[in-house]
Amino acid sequence: MVYRIVDPFSALRGFQQALDSARSSDWLARGTAGTGVFPPINVFEKGEDCVLVAELPGVNKGDIDVSVKGKQIRISGKREIAYDESVSVHRRERTSGNFDRTLTVPIEIESKRITRRAY
Amino acid sequence: MTTQDLQVKEKKEQLQERGEKTEVGRYFVPLTDIxxxxxxxxxxxxxxxxxxxxVDIHLEKNALTVTGNxxxxxxxxxxPIYTEYSIGxxxxxxxxxxxxxxxxxSAKMVDGVLALYLPKVKEAAAMKIEVT
Structure with missing residues (x-):
C-alpha cells in the first residue's frame, strides 16, 4: 500500500498505524542484528529499493559514518552536547555519546547506488 | 568527560492532559534540556x-508551548517493512x-535540534546581594 497525501492529518495517522504494525517485524529475523541498539532505525520499501531512516538529532551529517559491506550496513558516530560551564541546569534529558550499529539486511545492496540525505 | 554509548529511548507520547488536540495523530514529547x-x-x-x-513557539505570561510538525x-x-520507532x-x-x-x-534549528534563547526581563536577572 502506498500513502498518498490527500488529507495530511488523516494520512499521518494512517501512516503511524502502518509504522506500528511493522514494529519489529520479522524482516531481519535471520540476521544477527538486534533491536534496541542506538540509533533506532525504520526500514521502508520504495519501489524496488529500500530506505533506511535513523533518528539522530543533534548529529551533524558529517559526523555520521556509513559503511556498507555485502549485506551489512554500519552506522556509527558520536553525538556531542556541550553547554557553557557558567549555566545552571534545570533539566537534562538529552544525552551525548557514541553510537555504532550494524544491520544485516536480507537484500543485496548495490553499494554504488547508495545515497544519503537528511529527512 | 567519559564517553559512553548512546542508549535508545522510546519516544514518549504526549498524553492529552492539558486539553484535547484539534488535529488527529499522535504527538510526542521532545527530549529537552533547560x-x-x-x-x-x-x-x-x-x-x-x-x-x-x-516550529511554533508560543509564550503567554510564563507558559511556554513549543510545537514542531x-x-x-x-x-x-x-x-514500512521493519520499524523501531514511530514518527509524529x-x-x-x-x-x-x-x-x-x-x-x-530567538530560536534556531540545527540537525533536528531546536535551541531557544529566552532572555529574562532585566529586573528578573539575578543580582548579587552584598551582606554588610
Missing amino acids: HESSDALFVTMDMPGVRKEN IDFSNYEDLR NFTRSFTLSSRINKEGI
Missing part, C-alpha cells in the same frame, strides 16, 4: 524530522519561573 544563565534561559529540544519553518511528505511512497509531531509546555522579555526571544 539551562539558565544570569540573564537568560536556554531550552534545547530534540525534534528529529522537524524543519524550522514548521514533521514534514510528512518525505514519507510519501514509502512502505512534537509538543511540550513549560511554566517558566522567570519573566521573559518576549521581544528578545
Whole structure:
C-alpha cells in the first residue's frame, strides 16, 4: 500500500498505524542484528529499493559514518552536547555519546547506488 | 568527560492532559534540556524530522508551548517493512519561573535540534546581594 497525501492529518495517522504494525517485524529475523541498539532505525520499501531512516538529532551529517559491506550496513558516530560551564541546569534529558550499529539486511545492496540525505 | 554509548529511548507520547488536540495523530514529547544563565534561559529540544519553518513557539505570561510538525511528505511512497520507532509531531509546555522579555526571544534549528534563547526581563536577572 502506498500513502498518498490527500488529507495530511488523516494520512499521518494512517501512516503511524502502518509504522506500528511493522514494529519489529520479522524482516531481519535471520540476521544477527538486534533491536534496541542506538540509533533506532525504520526500514521502508520504495519501489524496488529500500530506505533506511535513523533518528539522530543533534548529529551533524558529517559526523555520521556509513559503511556498507555485502549485506551489512554500519552506522556509527558520536553525538556531542556541550553547554557553557557558567549555566545552571534545570533539566537534562538529552544525552551525548557514541553510537555504532550494524544491520544485516536480507537484500543485496548495490553499494554504488547508495545515497544519503537528511529527512 | 567519559564517553559512553548512546542508549535508545522510546519516544514518549504526549498524553492529552492539558486539553484535547484539534488535529488527529499522535504527538510526542521532545527530549529537552533547560539551562539558565544570569540573564537568560536556554531550552534545547530534540525534534528529529522537524524543519524550522514548521516550529511554533508560543509564550503567554510564563507558559511556554513549543510545537514542531514533521514534514510528512518525505514519507510519501514509502512502505514500512521493519520499524523501531514511530514518527509524529512534537509538543511540550513549560511554566517558566522567570519573566521573559518576549521581544528578545530567538530560536534556531540545527540537525533536528531546536535551541531557544529566552532572555529574562532585566529586573528578573539575578543580582548579587552584598551582606554588610
